[in-house]
Amino acid sequence: MIKKVVVVPRELLMAMAYNLHIIENCLKCTFREHRLFCDLSHDALGKLQAIKATSVYPKGTLLCLEGQPPRGIYILCTGRAKLSTTSAEGKSIILRIADPGEVLGLTAAVSNTPYEATIETMEPSQANFISQSEFVHFLQEFPDVGMKVAQQLTHNCKCAYSEIRSLGLSNSVPEKIAKLILVWAEHPLDLHRQGGNGDIPIRVTLTQEEIAQFVGTSRETVSRVLGDFRRKGWLKIKGATWNIVNKKALEHLVTT
Amino acid sequence: MIKKVVVVPRELLMAMAYNLHIIENCLKCTFREHRLFCDLSHDALGKLQAIKATSVYPKGTLLCLEGQPPRGIYILCTGRAKLSTTSAEGKSIILRIADPGEVLGLTAAVSNTPYEATIETMEPSQANFISQSEFVHFLQEFPDVGMKVAQQLTHNCKCAYSEIRSLGLSNSVPEKIAKLILVWAEHPLDLHRQGGNGDIPIRVTLTQEEIAQFVGTSRETVSRVLGDFRRKGWLKIKGATWNIVNKKALEHLVTT
């Protein structure tokens, strides 16, 4: 309790610095029911409120490192995080991008084995940390938490399977990149839809290097492929906002 | 109950035909505690015994098909099964090989979405089927089942992640194949260890085509790589039993 009193002002300051709304109380969180993990029973939420430690992290924070023994889990409240794994030679690949409402570090916590991935915040983010031991108790005490855990794990599996399909079944790099763009296009930012032409605007905060890691290729190839798409008039790229001009053409490239 | 009386003789006949010991009663199963899912509480096992439908399947049986709505889950008692996914053009990739004691079709059952993979028995196999609705009840009734489910799901995730690492981070096909062989070498068949030379005997029931699907390459390349390993004296292949002669050399190929 005392800790909370000390902590909150710092969090609020940080949140203000990052221009974030901080979610202090899970019971009052308005996003709760739309999120993968957070929609728990009242009792479970109460307990969660008691054992969680809320923090705000700047962009680029490493929440955990691949290979380290599990310390606990993070529930991502705001912001997005990148899960990646690295080979001995430093080549690395992105496993998936986690959205708000997801639990991170779950495989490690449940099986009590080292973290499978390195987790890095991609934006200023708020997350609730729960220590390994408290999480295990929490899990055993409330059956509905177990259900949510199972759902988060199936979500992880599905992401992994789709990554495997992308890596193993696609024929060419352009195909994989087109597929990726089309997935992003499912959540466009239709802020104004200026012009009303069929363009689909999306926001891409990944660098070409990261895109390369996502599809398992090299940075240069990503650059060439995107240049190709641009030259063909399928795509317009202005900084972090892209415009999909010819969605059909991209879809035509994808066979899976 | 009546059904059981009718069913058992057929199962027994099939089991005899396949030269299998059939495990009729989970409570008496001697393998139980060494298995991922089966080591449940007494009460849960009793319930499981009541709702399961035991069957024996020949090699090559398709337990479920990718994309179909979930009907239920299978608990694999004996035999191994291959989980694979296929692209539109018929190219397919093996996600993993399931061992006895694993639950199959779990992601689909938990999230009530279509099966992620096609599951095919690789050997004559015994499995317990539980229908979707009964499984959900079972899960809600016994908390320890939820825990086991979570463990199975983390296992699935880990397999998937290691597959992603293999597909995305390995440099060459020989490296991936060497890695695969080394994984198999962790469970050698040391039946006699005739000679006492350092050779590690393993049993490989996959065709070269399947190995190709496992590492995401073509059948011809697998043939060439294995031929190469043989010519270099690293590996002896006699039908389905292989002998790893030079483990060090294979390890040296692997960087991850």
Place this chain on the structure above:
DNA sequence: CTTTCGCGGTGATGACCATCACACCCGCCG
């Protein structure tokens, strides 16, 4: 016994892409 079929071996060829190398842009900071 011959046929068929699934599996494994191998050569030739070319596409695709990783890699190296360098140039460019832009925001930042001393």
Place this chain on the structure above:
DNA sequence: CGGCGGGTGTGATGGTCATCACCGCGAAAG
């Protein structure tokens, strides 16, 4: 202002591997 660093565009080159084509083998089937 100049230098620096992160992100990006682009050419040249060579290696890896998919693909096609064909062969041989052995087991099962007719």
